[in-house]
Amino acid sequence: MIEIKNLVKKYKTRQEEITALNNINLKINEGEIFGIIGPSGAGKSTLIRTVNLLEKPSSGEILINGENITSLAPDLLRKRRQKIGMIFQHFNLLNSRTVRGNVSFPLEIAGVAKAEREKRVDRLIELVGLADRADHYPAQLSGGQKQRVGIARALANEPELLLSDEATSSLDPESTGSILELLARIRDEMKLTILLITHEMEVIKQVCDRVAVMEKGRIIEEGKVIDLFANPRQSLTRRFIKSIIDFNFPEELFKDHNGGELIRVSFLGKSTHQPLISSLVKTFELDANILYGKIDDIQGIPFGTLILELEGEYNQVLKGINYLKGKGLTVEVLSDDGALDQAVQV
């Protein structure tokens, strides 16, 4: 669907040259929701804005269904853009038009006849659940409702691709949830491809199939969302995951343990069903004391965290830890106060 090849974007300011995109290569498949996450200034907005050429790349290619859009003549580019919907963090609705007028706007631009336009507008407003607000002005709507208008407007010309630039970043968690649900639903119903950028891991967790992590103009890690959660390789990725999966445990946990080795074990999916702890205890003659445990859900797959206190011979403890790692679990050794113990490398 989208293929980005060797994309570079440089901004020249008076003082310096900023490389906002540094050789990006990316493939996005038809019908998937692809997320790009990264900290502020990573180049996410720049990247998504090159996909409809709001930003002109310095070099590189962007192929949409095999067609290189970077070399399109202005009028062909405008035609092409009609088939690429876009939604924005600050909605960017026309204040002078009602909900109906805003959704009708891209159809007027595309020259759709009035009767057809009205039919489609009604259907779209129905689709995003704003039928009772059709004649309201944006100023009379909540943030979530405004973004629904934005989505209806973006879908008006039946695009094959939807670009979302931080569409939920100025919404409360509840509205964010319902907007993400709406995006997932229209992807299924309209067989749309969605490229979204965000700085919130929660958004990636809730709707994305695949994700790329961006830092300083580069993509540093990429893969299926579930794989990334299970096996993050970059420290930035780990930090993003930690931002939504609570790794902070009640401090009292660590107050009255017996002086054994504290470890944190994380596991994803299947391993949950294996009797690992009991094999650990039996095989290595250890006492395993469960201090804390919880299971999160990532797109329907259980993601568990356990804090164990292992008591026994130090050698056996180390072997036990390696055993767990061998079973595909992530194991980290904690110091007595529950912080990651940098000194102990197993």
Place this chain on the structure above:
Amino acid sequence: MTELLTRLSRYNQLMLAGINETLYMVGFSLLIAVIIGLPLGFLTAITRKGHIMENTPVHKVLDLVINIGRSVPFIILMVAVIPLTRVIVGTSIGTTAAIVPLALAAIPFVGRIVDNALQEVSPGVIEAAQAMGATPLQIVFKVLFSESLPAIILGITLTAINLIGYSAMAGAIGGGGLGDIAIRYGYQRFKVGIMIETVIILVILVQLVQWLGNLLAKRFDHR
């Protein structure tokens, strides 16, 4: 008091004619100023750096024209354009002749007001339209114009009020209207009552125009 009013009522015909002439001068010069100033303001705004038809040389020239036009004091403009007025109208005195300097003064004023109003339109909204594949012309009419209409209306209202003031000045050099009456009767013949009456009428006129402008602007303002 009643005595004063009866004495003043002898000049009712004169006053009505004065109001008429003022409205004629202001109305026509405003119309011309809008017809020329509106496109001038649009062109200035959209050729600015980063806007939909960025063109720095054109922008700089238009910006300069507006600035120069705005910096010439009306009283000087009025005298300076007399030759031009003669060419256009055939004479340099009378209400029709006054329209020329009035319109000339108001054109750059409207231009600047429109330019300012357009700069208030959110760049995000313009960008959204571009992302939908809108042409520059579609953006001008469907985005810039409709989004800034309330501000443009208020700006034109302000221009109209300024023109009422200027038209009184134009009266001083034989332009007719309420200003002319105030000077000829009030100042030169010491008829203070008439002077005060014209001032009161001008105040009411300004209030009316402002009220109408606010009403109209509010009608289009949905922010």
